[in-house]
Amino acid sequence: MPNTAFISAIVPTTADARPSLPIPKFVDWHLTLADLVLQDDLGAPVNESVHVYGYTMNNHKLARGRIYHLYGPFQEPVSGQAMIRHDQTAQSEIGTHSINRQEIAGKASISSYGKVIAFEYNNVHNSNGQWNLTVIAAHELAIPVIIYWFGYYTPESAQWKYIRHDLMMSFSGRLVGKDPETGRFIVNVIDYTVHKTCAI
Numbered sequence: 001m002p003n004t005a006f007i008s009a010i011v012p013t014t015a016d017a018r019p020s021l022p023i024p025k026f027v028d029w030h031l032t033l034a035d036l037v038l039q040d041d042l043g044a045p046v047n048e049s050v051h052v053y054g055y056t057m058n059n060h061k062l063a064r065g066r067i068y069h070l071y072g073p074f075q076e077p078v079s080g081q082a083m084i085r086h087d088q089t090a091q092s093e094i095g096t097h098s099i100n101r102q103e104i105a106g107k108a109s110i111s112s113y114g115k116v117i118a119f120e121y122n123n124v125h126n127s128n129g130q131w132n133l134t135v136i137a138a139h140e141l142a143i144p145v146i147i148y149w150f151g152y153y154t155p156e157s158a159q160w161k162y163i164r165h166d167l168m169m170s171f172s173g174r175l176v177g178k179d180p181e182t183g184r185f186i187v188n189v190i191d192y193t194v195h196k197t198c199a200i
Contacts, residue, residue: 004139005146007074007084007175009108010067011036012099017054017061030054030061034068036082037105038177045105048178051081056088067094074110082185106176110187112146114139116167121160131157136184137169146171147179147186168195 017032019025032054035047052070054062062068072086114137122132133150148171155163173189 004114005074005110005112006072007108007110008069008071009036009084009175010069010094010099010104011050011052011084012067012101013052013062013064014049016064017052017056019058019061020053027055027057030056030058032062032064034062034084035101036084036108036175037101038175039106040177043105045101046177047101048082051083053083053085054087054091055085056091060088060091062091066096067099068092069094074112106174106188108175109172110146110175111170111172112137112139112187113168113170114146116163116165116169117145118165119163121154133163135163135169135171137171145184147182147184148173148189148192149176149186150189150192153189153192162194169193170195 011034013032013034015033017030020029020031032052034050034052036050038046038048040046052062069092070084070086071090072084075083116135117138118136120134122134131154133154135148136145137148138145170193171187171189172191173187175185176188177186179186
C-alpha cells in the first residue's frame with residue numbers, strides 16, 4: 001500500500017542515530033531524534049520532536065548537533081510521535097553550525113493524499129472574496145489526521161459544491177503548526193487536486 005504523505009524538511013538533530021538491531025549491518029535502519037520547526041500563532045518558531053528513521057550505511061547515519069535536509073514518508077504512529085522515514089539518497093547534511101530557527105519555521109513542505117472528513121468555509125460574507133476553506137483529511141497507514149488551511153488558494157464560490165465529505169483530495173503545502181486543541185498538524189495549502197473516485 002503506498003504512502004500517502006511525504007515531507008521535505010530541514011531538521012536539526014538532537015541525538016546520535018542508533019541501529020534498529022543490536023547486531024551491526026552494513027546497511028540498516030537507524031533511529032535518531034530531531035526537531036521539526038513549526039510556528040506558533042504569532043509566527044515564532046516552535047520545536048516539535050520527531051523520530052527520524054534512516055536506511056543508511058553506518059558511516060552515513062545522522063549525527064547529533066547537525067542540520068540535515070530530509071525527504072521521505074511522514075507518519076505518526078499510535079504513540080503520537082511524529083516520524084520521518086528516509087534513505088541515504090534522500091538526506092543532505094547542511095552543516096554543524098547552529099541555524100536560525102526563525103528562517104526554517106513553518107517551511108517544511110508536505111505532499112499528501114487523503115479523505116475529507118470535515119470542511120468549513122470561513123468569512124463567506126466578505127464581498128472581496130477573501131474566504132478561507134479549512135479541510136480536515138484522514139490518511140492511510142499511520143498518517144495523522146491533518147488540518148488544511150486554503151487561505152488565498154480557497155476555490156471560487158462556484159467551485160464549492162465539489163468539496164464534500166468522503167471526497168479524496170491531494171494536497172501540497174507548508175507544514176506550519178499544530179492545533180492546540182486537537183494536536184493535529186496544520187498545513188497551509190498552495191496546491192490541491194480533487195479526485196472524484198477511489199476511497200480509503
